[in-house]
Amino acid sequence: MNNTLFPVFLKTETAHFLIVGGGNVGLEKTETLLKQNPKINITIVAPYFHPSLISIIEKADNNVKAFQRPFEETDLMDKDFVIITTDKPEINLLVRELAREQKIKVNAADQPDLCDFYLGSIINKGNLKIAISTNGKSPVLAKRMREYFTEVIPDTIEDNLTILNEFRKNHKGDFQEKLNDLNQITQNFVPKTKPKETKNYKRLAFTLALSFLMFFTGYGLSTVVSFSDIKLGLQLVPKEFYYMLLVGFFAQLVDGAVGLGYGVTCATSMMLLGVKLPAISGSIHTAEMFSSAISGFSHYKFGNVNKKLLLWLSFFGVIGAILGAMALIYIGNQYEQIAYIILSSYTFIIGIRLIVLAFRKIHLKKRIKYLGFLGFSGGFMDAFGGGGWGPIVTSTLLAKGRNSKYVIGTVSLSEFFVTLAASIVFFTSLGVSHWYIILGLIIGGIVAAPIAAKLAGKLPQKAALLFVAALVIVFSMRVFLKIIN
Structure with a gap:
């Protein structure tokens, strides 16, 4: 529970x-x-x-x-x-x-x-009082729920309470009789559910209509594109696309279930599959750019963003991301073996950092002396390593005692600008030659998203961090051993 x-x-x-x-x-x-x-x-x-x-x-x-x-x-x-x-x-x-x-x-x-x-957020309607709690997870949502129910519940509910109270006090029957009569009087307060047969009929009608639409669409397409054409087209799709489906699915499953680890999980998995290093980071940042935009906007809308902190992190993070992407393109092309060693070592360190974060206790608030350098190093290593903006920047700010709500909101929004800058550099240098990698990550992530949502919150925070750290460390060690052997 x-x-x-x-x-x-x-x-x-x-x-x-x-x-x-x-x-x-x-x-x-x-x-x-x-x-x-x-x-x-x-x-x-x-x-x-x-x-x-x-x-x-x-x-x-x-x-x-x-x-x-x-x-x-x-x-x-x-x-x-x-x-x-x-x-x-x-x-x-x-x-x-x-x-x-x-x-x-x-x-x-x-x-x-x-x-x-x-x-909790409290709804007052005369003698009717409703308290809403989100278990400390999102006071903003509790506030929105309060506004909704305040609007939906009529002010005349107090009249109903007064009448029911008078009826209860003046009822001469025993407890069971009083309860039965009150249930009968108030049964109209609850909207009646529609018969199950009606629901089944509507579901059947919808299924038949959808099936016919799919058949009609498929038949129409078959007159333009034959089955052999489709088969030939599938054969032309690089096999790496199917690997990326699995990587995107697994990475999104991890990230959606435990709240972090998408970048480093993708990077270590793709290194094991032998994907070229610039394509690794470029693909991850392109696929992640859309999710970070939605996440960042949501945090900004709910007031979870510290604007001054956002400016510092975004400005220096973008500079770091551009230089990190350029460094990866150069080193990945000229010194591929060395770049693999550097990258696997980096992801290994990120795994160790996640373990430290898992056992972190409550910290007192401390002054951050080099905020610009934190943004720059987070952006550089995120672009160079294909992930790490969250583990580096978020964990550092939390370790300094900053408010978790503003840290997560600000880091999420600034991540959009960092991933956008890195993606532009990768696209400018590499073009769209690795489209199948990006498409595989996106489709795999879409399939995994609803499953990950059901898993969200099932693991305690410490166990979740240790799980991701273990995956990253094991994958990094396998890549490193593969290189030296």
């Missing part, structure tokens, strides 16, 4: 909340609590208070107290729940540890690893 949360509705009159942090997030959490109960007991501790939060505190009764100073351990006295909203990981970690020592439940904004409970 992936989601072990047990939803409860808390009577807030009996609880005292401590909010550590007075910025935008502290303001949001305070508004959320007061919206559910204007009389809830809240204590806010922070060196700085948002102007809107100050206004709320001034207008509130004595149930909202504020102290403009750093957090102290004594602030935890007589508190039932703690909500951490600061942007300083070291303070968040300290508050979490002190709270847990005193058996106080903790919620930390955008840090699921520190949370004992989550604050």
Whole structure:
């Protein structure tokens, strides 16, 4: 079971909340609590208070107290729940540890690893209250679901609740009779499902129509292109195309199931098959360019992108990608054996880095001194090795204590510009001579995508990283041994 949360509705009159942090997030959490109960007991501790939060505190009764100073351990006295909203990981970690020592439940904004409970998106319709949680995976989706149900559920639902409550109180029968009558009254609230026979009929009609369309299309094409022409055309397709179908399928299966590893999985697999080195990276980047564009746009739309970080990573990443692609084309053509050794060593190191990332613990936020160099080296090695932008850049930023939501969103969007730059260089130098490799990767990935989606989340994060690392290391070692033998 992936989601072990047990939803409860808390009577807030009996609880005292401590909010550590007075910025935008502290303001949001305070508004959320007061919206559910204007009389809830809240204590806010922070060196700085948002102007809107100050206004709320001034207008509130004595149930909202504020102290403009750093957090102290004594602030935890007589508190039932703690909500951490600061942007300083070291303070968040300290508050979490002190709270847990005193058996106080903790919620930390955008840090699921520190949370004992989550604050879900809440729908209020009079006495009807619905809470939505995504198990800390996507608060944005929970927010969209809240907006949807708020619109769909009519405001008159309160009238229905009042009538049903009066009926329940005045009903003179026993519990079972009361339950049966209430079920009969409310059965119209649930839309009736259509008879199974109707569904079967529609499915049969659709299948027959689709079959006829396929037959009609096939018959029409047969008058233009004969079976022998198709057979001859298939014989002209390079055998590498079919290998790339398998590579694309396997790489997408891995990437879709565990969240990373597409590039390095493709690169190591294609090296084993003896594909030319420039064609390896060029094909991977072309196939990956489309997926990175969609992924990056989605992150930008949901506000997961740090624009300043995006500018630094994209600018230097593009420069690194161009130089990496040019270096691979030159070395791959002039010194192919040496390039294979370099590339297999690089993918081996990426595998080791994934193992380190798998066992990484929570890190305190640290200053990144050479952000431009990180983008450049990630872009260079990604273009030269056919993959590695995520394992290099993402793991480094996470190791420095950066917020995972903004790291993943920013790195995903910047990856589009990096892959685009590398693809342009490869196409300019190599043309489209390796079209069958790109097409094989794309088709294989499309077939694997729905299967990978079903596998997503089945493996714990640590196990997933170790699985990909093992594949990359084994493949890299096989390529290296193949070269020296």
